Amino acid sequence: MANDSFGVRVNIKQKPHSRRGMLSMISQVYDPLGFIQPFMLPMKRLMQSLCNQQLDWDDPLPESAVEHWNLWLDHVPLLKNVSIPRCYKPPNAVIVSTQLHCFGDACETGFGAVCYLRFVDSNGNIHSSLVLGKARVTPLKPVTIPRLELVAAVTTVKLGTMIVQELDYDVDNVLFWSDSTTVLHYIHNTARRFQTFVANRLAIIHEHSRPSQWRPSQWRHVGSKDNPADIASRGLMPNEFVKARQWFRGPDFLWNCQDSWPDQPAIFSVADTDLEIKPHTICTTKVTANDTPLQQLLQRFSSWDKLQKSIAWLSRFKDCVLWKYDKNRSADAPSFNPVGLTVQELENASKYIVQLVQQEAFPSDLACLPDCKSFEEAMQHCCSTKYRSSLCKLRPCLVNGIICVGGRLRRSEVFEQQKHQIILPYRHHVTDLIIINHCHHTEGHCGTLHVLASVREKYWIVKGHSAVRRVVRRCKGCKLRHAKAGSQIMGAYLRNELLLVTHHSPVWELITWDLFWFSSRRGSASDVFSDNGINFVGAERELREGMAKWNQTAIHSHLRQRGTNWHFATADGYRRSWRTVQWLADTFWKRWLRDYLPILQLRQKWVRPTKNFGVGDLVLVVDEMSPRGAWPKGIVEEVCPDGEGAVRSVRVRTARAVYTRDIRKLCLLEAA
Known part of the structure; x- marks a missing residue:
């Protein structure tokens, strides 16, 4: 050559x-x-x-x-x-050092990157070879120059990573060059928080810049005149071929020793005024002085009934303490039911809890609304006051220290608490307790609308539908009851599933049962015609022996009316019929292969693969012989994937035993 x-x-x-x-x-x-x-x-x-x-x-x-x-x-x-040597190394040279130098640059109209291999042989001779280049136009959407330079740096580092992975050479060092000091500042400042555009691209640069050997010295600064990627970003016409000398052979300093390489500027921290620095967001938590121990106590209960009882007992204790330390002590000692709490005490505790919740959620409404003794008085003040609040659509009124719905149903003939429900906030722990414990559990874990209707018999929750749906979705009991059994994409047919089933029973048994089935559906046959085959003769004998065992006296008249005569024909006549039947069977088999078998390609259900069960998943083991509430829970210990990687059976450990179950008999509760 x-x-x-x-x-x-x-x-x-x-x-x-x-x-x-x-x-x-x-x-x-x-x-x-x-x-x-x-x-x-x-x-x-x-x-x-x-x-x-x-x-x-x-x-x-x-x-x-x-x-x-x-x-x-x-x-x-x-x-x-243009002529570029196909071999990167110089001929007849003993290479002692191999470096990959990647350059990147961008301007308003384009960006590019180019990579060179730099070899040093045993005699100290240096050689540089062009490996790969890229040139792209910038997007039509305006982008700042620093961001374009950062995009060029991403292209540069990706090219370098690809070359190192694909070349068979042992590259001693990889160096990246850019003429943008702003980009170098961004790359070296790993502790600052940048805007999303810059942060995403810096993550790519840090990931591909030899992460096991990452060091800031991999990225260096080069002047625009010595940057061959500047040619790629600006472009050249073919008649300017002479100006592309640096593009084909690399910058001159690559052909010299490392001491003559460009000096590196000092890299300082990015200024806080830089537009790409994400501003600091300070999150504060407002702690009000009005948070009483009782308001904190509301957050410690997971049951509405327990919360009611706790507040009721505290109220009883408060009454006793107030009476004991009353200096006048004019009143008699408070009397309480010795058996336990009364309904009135629990009702008073509910009202007190609601007051605490409203003081926390609606302080401005409590300050604006006048406190009244009855709903009639409250309606007069409500209608005559200029009131602006998020609750204005409900026309709220304050009765005995509790905010209730004024609404439009005050003239309806329903119970007072249904006309003027107590208003509760959308997101509060007490609201969730009322929805779950007082309504959802009491109503037998019904759906959202039924629970919402039950809640509104006494309470009006802001954004009630969303609140009920949010709380009901977290109900563990509903998850157990509504968990669906696992499924997976329908598998391919097995070989034996595509073969015709062969029945090994004697033919006379088939004829006997077929005749019995035909008679029960279509009525008794008066005459049966067959040839003198041994099977047919045996069938006729079997029928007669079986009929001989019946109660002849009881059904003699019935058999006589519905008797069946069996006629044996000659073999020649049925030999032709046998050929006809064989031909029909062969025709059916061919049509089955041609017309029906291709239909089996379609999956009528389970058409998409679903997430596989994994080791450690919490599942509910389906037991069709027991009610759903008694199904045992288990932990997946081992999965059994098929040839296509789809898990169709798993090994489950329950409290009593270890089973191997099909995923269709398991309900996933929580993934590992």
Whole structure:
């Protein structure tokens, strides 16, 4: 071989001057290694500008675009002078050091990256070879220069990672070069919080910059004049081939010793005024002085009944203490039911709890609304007061220290608590307790609408439907009752499932049962015709012996009316019939293979793969012989995937034993 190198062969077929024709001619250029990418960038920019003008694919191009395109076509043949050695290493050299140098740059109209291998042999000779290049146009959406430089850095680090993975060379060191000090500041400052655009790309850079050997010295600064990627970002016309010397051989300092490389500027921390720095968000928690121990006590109970009882006992204790330390002690000692709490005490405790909740949730409403003794008085004040609040649609009123619904039903003939429900906030622990314990559990774990209707018999929750739905969805009892059995995509048919089933019973048994079945559905046959085959004779004998065992006296008249005569014909007549039956059977088998078997390709259900059961999953083991509430819980200890990786059976450990169960007999409660 006279010249072992890469070259460029120019043979672009002319197409119409339209966007479609231009795209077709650009696509004719095959440059997988990006050697001539800088010379393609001007045409990519022209194509992008035509797209921005909203020209249709077959619309004629403007004259200026046609002139620019023809000028590029006239100069393209000059690219045949490009020659790049196919071998990266110099001939007959003993390499002692191999480095990969990756350069990136961006401008307003384009960005690019280029990588070179730098070899040092045993004699100290240095050689640099072009490996891979990229050149892209910038998006039409305006982007700041620092962000474009960061995009170019991402392209650079991805190219370097790909080359290290694909080359068989042992690369001693990988260095990345950029002429943007802003990008270098971003890369070196790993402790600052950046905006999402910058943060995502910095994460990619840090991940691909040799994470096991990551160090800031991998990224270096290079001047624009010594940056070959500057040629890729700005582009060149083919007649400017002479200016691309640095692109094909790399910057001059790569051919010199490391002491002559560009000096590195000081890298300082990114200023707080930088637009890409995410502002600090300070989260504060407001702790009010009005939080009494009783309000804190409300958060410690998981049951509405227990909370009621606790507050009722505290109220009884309070009455006793107040009476004991009353200096006047004019009243008699308080009397209590010795058996336990009364209904009135629990009702008073509920009202006190509601007052505490409303003091926390609706302080402004309590301050604005006048406290009244009755709903009639409250309605008069409510209608005569200019009231602005999120509760204004309910026309709230304050009666005996509790905010209730004024509403529009005050003239209806229903109970007072149904006309003027107590208002509760949307998100509060007491609200959840009332929904779950007082209504959802009492109503037998009914659905959202039924529970909401039950709640509104006494309470009005702001955004009640959403609140009830949110709380009901967390009910563990409902999860146990409504958990669905596992399923997986329908598997392929097994070989034995596609074979016809062969019945091994004697033929005379089949005939006997078929005759019995036919008689029960269609009535008794008066005559049965068959040949003299042994099976048919045996069937007739079996029938007669069986009939002989019946109670002849009781059913003699019935058999006589519905008797059946069996006629044996000659063998020749049925031999032709047998051939006909064989032909019909063969025809059926062929049609079954041709017409029905392809239908089995379709999955009528379980058409999509679902998430596999995993080790450690909490499941409910289906037991069809017991009620759902008694089904045992278990932990998945082992999964059994099929050949396609779909888990269809698992090994489950319950409190009593270990089972192997099909996933259709398991209900997933919580994933591991």
